[in-house]
Amino acid sequence: MRKFLLGSSLFVTLLASIIYTACAKKEPFSFASPQYTLSFPKDHAAHNDFRTEWWYYTGHLKSGERQFGYELTFFRTALAIEEADATRKQIYFAHFAITDESNKKFYHTERQSRGNFGDAGASEQYYKTFIGNWSAQDLGPYQLIQAETDSFALALILEPTKPPVLQGENGYSRKGRDPKNASMYYSYTRLKSVGALTLNGTRYTVEGESWKDHEFGTSQIEENVAGWDWFSIQLSDTTELMVYNLRLNDGSNSPFASGTFVSKDGTSEKLSAGDFKIEVQRRYTSKKSGAEYPVKWTISVPKLSMSLNVEATVEDQELLTEESTRITYWEGSTLVSGTKAGVPISGKGYTEMTGYAKRITAF
Numbered sequence: 623m624r625k626f627l628l629g630s631s632l633f634v635t636l637l638a639s640i641i642y643t644a645c646a647k648k649e650p651f652s653f654a655s656p657q658y659t660l661s662f663p664k665d666h667a668a669h670n671d672f673r674t675e676w677w678y679y680t681g682h683l684k685s686g687e688r689q690f691g692y693e694l695t696f697f698r699t700a701l702a703i704e705e706a707d708a709t710r711k712q713i714y715f716a717h718f719a720i721t722d723e724s725n726k727k728f729y730h731t732e733r734q735s736r737g738n739f740g741d742a743g744a745s746e747q748y749y750k751t752f753i754g755n756w757s758a759q760d761l762g763p764y765q766l767i768q769a770e771t772d773s774f775a776l777a778l779i780l781e782p783t784k785p786p787v788l789q790g791e792n793g794y795s796r797k798g799r800d801p802k803n804a805s806m807y808y809s810y811t812r813l814k815s816v817g818a819l820t821l822n823g824t825r826y827t828v829e830g831e832s833w834k835d836h837e838f839g840t841s842q843i844e845e846n847v848a849g850w851d852w853f854s855i856q857l858s859d860t861t862e863l864m865v866y867n868l869r870l871n872d873g874s875n876s877p878f879a880s881g882t883f884v885s886k887d888g889t890s891e892k893l894s895a896g897d898f899k900i901e902v903q904r905r906y907t908s909k910k911s912g913a914e915y916p917v918k919w920t921i922s923v924p925k926l927s928m929s930l931n932v933e934a935t936v937e938d939q940e941l942l943t944e945e946s947t948r949i950t951y952w953e954g955s956t957l958v959s960g961t962k963a964g965v966p967i968s969g970k971g972y973t974e975m976t977g978y979a980k981r982i983t984a985f
Contacts, residue, residue: 681832691955805839849977
């Protein structure tokens with residue numbers, strides 16, 4: 623989902639919703655639909671006829687004994703149709719974060735641009751999205767991502783080891799009672815990753831594994847949703863699990879929570895809200911926002927005979943994005959342990975949580 627979310631996941635649409643109100647009647651957008659058929663490589667590229675879109679990378683990297691997590695996300699949101707040239711104007715955002723797991727430190731930054739001077743964009747003909755020297759693109763059978771700041775930087779070549787996984791029903795990921803409250807959503811759940819990471823002047827040659835989500839849609843979250851919790855997990859037996867929960871304003875959970883289990887051979891099984899349970903084991907209070915976030919969970923999937931303990935590698939992995947999407951959220955690396963069919967298993971993952979600092983506004 624992340625996501626949405628989802629992964630995951632949607633941040634930028636909060637800002638877009640304010641602008642969208644003025645232009646919705648004049649120029650409607652396309653909506654996610656079960657009739658939409660995802661096709662690759664075409665759908666790796668941008669979809670400007672949908673209001674919101676994001677390409678979301680997270681992963682775990684190592685250099686010797688040093689362990690890192692990272693997030694690099696690109697958002698596109700459409701504003702309006704210009705009568706003069708019949709083109710819809712776009713705003714582009716990006717978030718970049720590094721988790722120094724070994725030293726328990728977290729770094730993040732953000733960017734935004736209208737792309738009016740060629741300094742940002744997302745092609746509809748092929749996969750490339752960028753803001754300045756931050757970018758993500760296809761490179762033959764590989765994907766290349768890179769971002770650089772004064773204090774930290776990342777450049778990775780990613781090689782998919784499994785085909786893309788269509789989330790929801792063949793890529794149609796429904797989020798609410800109205801069928802239009804949905805996104806088109808697919809994931810690369812395991813990408814072999816090699817490259818370089820620079821932190822505070824020291825350059826590390828790194829390798830590891832990444833996860834990519836790509837979602838696009840126009841209307842996703844209903845008015846009764848306060849926020850969401852999204853989990854991506856790469857297990858040691860080369861299977862993957864994605865689950866997300868939509869938290870409602872009254873404290874209950876949405877029946878439109880969903881998930882996917884991916885087998886070793888890349889085949890996938892959809893999980894409904896009743897197929898899994900997420901239980902909070904420990905919480906953390908942010909010194910920056912005052913929000914209280916879960917940082918340790920138990921995730922059980924009875925139909926897979928799976929029980930997993932998921933714990934943040936660093937408690938403070940909160941992003942405050944006042945200069946771009948204006949949403950405060952927690953997105954961080956996790957470690958996983960537990961059992962699957964009675965056999966001990968381990969893994970690594972990423973978790974995204976929204977609506978804890980402030981309820982997500984419906985759009």
